[in-house]
Amino acid sequence: MTSPLDLSLITGPIPVVATVAGAVALLSLAVRKDRAWRTRVLPIVVAACAVLVAGVTFVVDHVWKPWPEPLPPVLAVWAGAALVAACLAVARLRAGRWYWRILGVLAALVVLASAGTAANAHFGLYPTSRAVLDVFANNRVGLDEAARPPSSVVEVPAGGKLAGVWRKPAGLPDKGTVSETAIPGAFKARPAWIYLPPAYAAASRPRLPVLVLLAGQPGAPRDWFDAGRLAGRMDAFAREHDGLAPIVVAADQLGARMANPLCLDSKLGQSETYLARDVPEWIKRRLTVDGRREAWTIAGLSQGGTCALQLAVRAPDVYGNFIDLTGQREPSLGSRAETVKAAFGGDEAAFTRVNPMHILARQRFPQTAGVIVAGRDDRNYGPAAAEVFQACRTAGMDVQWKELPGGHDWTVWRTGLYDSLPWLATRTGLSS
Incomplete structure (x- = not known):
């Protein structure tokens, strides 16, 4: 049997599951019964994060220009999603029961992991989880x-x-x-x-x-x-x-x-x-x-x-x-x-x-x-x-x-x- 460590992180079920999990986690952070949350906190957080990501993208692509081509749109979208999730999780720490606060932090981490998986799939960076773990292995010998x-x-x-x-x-x-x-x-x-x-x-x-x-x-x-x-x-x-x-x-x-x-x-x-x-x-x-x-x-x-x-x-x-x-x-x-x-x-x-x-x-x-x-x-x-x-x-x-x-x-x-x-x-x- 194929080890779970050798399952593809670029194609197949893992990127799909990660995307769905990230969307569900972001939605769970966004939804609350509190009217002030729906009418004030959520719109302000989303708008502020959108402006920030758009500004950073503009600076990278048109001012700093560290590389010739512009940032891929998928990275900007997932960066915005991760930023929104982090801000909403922080906002949730100010109210609610302790277990909702913990779940909020966990949901933000899920969105962040989903963003990382999407970026990895876009660039084809690490093909498997084993490849990720091998980064931390030191198998070098002196020349x-x-x-x-x-x-x-x-x-x-x-x-x-x-x-x-x-x-x-x-x-x-x-x-x-x-x-x-x-x-x-x-x-x-x-x-x-x-x-x-x-x-x-x-x-x-x-x-x-x-x-x-x-x-x-x-x-x-x-x-x-x-x-x-x-x-x-x-x-x-x-x-x-x-x-x-x-x-x-x-x-x-x-x-x-x-x-x-x-x-x-x-x-x-x-x-x-x-x-x-x-x-x-x-x-x-x-x-x-x-x-x-x-x-x-x-x-x-x-x-x-x-x-x-x-x-x-x-x-x-x-x-x-x-x-x-x-x-x-x-x-x-x-x-x-x-x-x-x-x-x-x-x-x-x-x-x-x-x-x-x-x-x-x-x-x-x-x-x-x-x-x-x-x-x-x-x-x-x-x-x-x-x-x-x-x-x-x-x-x-x-x-x-x-x-x-x-x-x-x-x-x-x-x-x-x-x-x-x-x-x-x-x-x-x-x-x-």
Whole structure:
């Protein structure tokens, strides 16, 4: 039988039950026989909360603008519902018997939980309750312990593939390791999260391909391990390939959860230099990796997908492959004018020199391969992904197009990355 912890939090009965429970709990808070409650307290609370949520939404979308796209309406609706529930529960504390006060607080908590479930379902963030609980589990090991020097290295003949010479040794662990460590460089980045596959634990270690993975904005490197469920999915891939899987380095291209330096070298920071020079040099110095560009892949979701495309055209000698998971058409802080002003002081020419779409229009990349993923219901980024795909094809790239069910959410990002692993394994020499 399926464990309750493995039931979907994104589709199926749980989101439906949570929505119904939230509506019932909110209604129970709103209904009272007291005439003053119906004519004064309830209308004032609802109106005040509506104005507050509308004001916050306006400030976020039009003043602060921490990300290019506006807040999804479903979040504003549920935020308003949770705020109304909290205010009504507080108002109920001033009158009534003690057990009604307790029930009021519990009802407000139900509405809050329903709002959280709705937000999670909208973004596809945590697929199951087990995924939520795993956020609190600390299964990381120190990199010094996980990446001890090997006794020897499995070398692949020129033109050969690792799968052709690798033989799984006895006693190889079933799971890889997860570590967190700082990667110094020109950009003030947060610590990277690193996955080393089971094969890395072999005394005679293979030189493994590298996947540099980027989260979206707002986001952090560990997002791929929490919402992305990366360690478990890579372990499953390794079990099917005699312990082989790419080394995954979830690096930080943002500097802070809400920041967006656009993966460029600009007034906003040296994010491009960090990803094109500092991170690869550190990986090659610290880990046993295949140094060929064909064995290196840059991938990311949303803003990280835009960044992956940027690095593919700005550092093609480092990254031979890329995976763009619902990225933007170009680096953006909302509009072209706002982006150019913030990053380059209004110098449009400086922006076009580094904008991937302009580069693809004037340069060819026949040795670069990629996958571009779009969500079928992603109205903001889906058309942009189609434009990027055509531009890459025109520039001579070997690119694949994947359109998946879903929107701009983790259901698309998880599937898009993990369904690309067989292609990636073939491309990097991990399998034949």
